[in-house]
Amino acid sequence: MAIVKAPLKTDAAGRCSRWRVILYNPATHKQEWHTVQGNRRDAEAFERDQETRLSKGTYIARAKRLTIAQIAESFLKECKARSRRTSTVLNYSSVLEGYILPKFGTWEAGTVRKSDVRAWLSELLESKGKSVELVNRIVRVFKTLLFHGVLDLEVIERNVLLRFKQYERTATSPGRRANRAAFTEDEIQRLLSVDRPPLLHRDAAWRGLRPSMAGCGSQGRLGGDCADMGLARESVHASQDCSRKPDHSTIWLGD
Secondary structure: OEEEEOOOOOOOOOOOOEEEEEEEEOOOOEEEEEEEEOOHHHHHHHHHHHHHHHHHOOOOOHHHOOEHHHHHHHHHHHHHHOOOOHHHHHHHHHHHHHHHHHHHOOOEHHHOOHHHHHHHHHHHHHOOOOOHHHHHHHHHHHHHHHHHHHHHOOOOOOOOOOOOOOOOOOOOOOOOOOOOOOOOHHHHHHHHHOOOOOEEOOOOOOOOOOHHHEEOOOOOEEEOOHHHOOHHHOOOEEEEOOOOOHHHOEEEEEO
16 A cells, blocks of 8 residues: 655645545455545545455455446436435535535545535635525535435445535524514504505414515405404414406405
């Protein structure tokens, strides 16, 4: 076994960010070359890890190894073969082609480490200003892709993103923030007191009326004496009269 320098053209003089790790596979009686991104310590750690796998019999020969791009191609074919929803397949395709494959497409799946993914996601959040929702969607798709390599193709020993925690949104996070809280009584009274009140869509009484479920209906009408309703009694019920045309719907509110 040996470690050989393989510097990139963009590396500064005296520095090396790519290494070749040469292993001897006793099963095939051949030497196998592996590429490791990082410094010499990363290459040495990879060499020790492969030696451990060889001794345990869990080593995957290079001939059976696949890149992330090859696993992604198999994954999308599997999704279509299993008749996954079109929206689901499109979501996977957009995340893979737009983010994961440009970064990790040429990487051997077994060489991807959690630290590599975490550093890349942090760059997307901090340097490129991507939203937390998008980054978490990337995490979910990447994790599903690696599960395909572990369980279906059996070309990866483990999923490095198995216990990867999703990012939490902060006050400074970019992107839209949806208000999913219920309307307060004062807000509802003000909505119902205007000359042309908004059309309140159907909603379960136990869940409350949420802002995301209220829209402006140009032809909508409210039935009942809404301005004098006692909303504090928590007995409001919303129902829609479906006998009318969609643009002439009526929401009846009553206790």
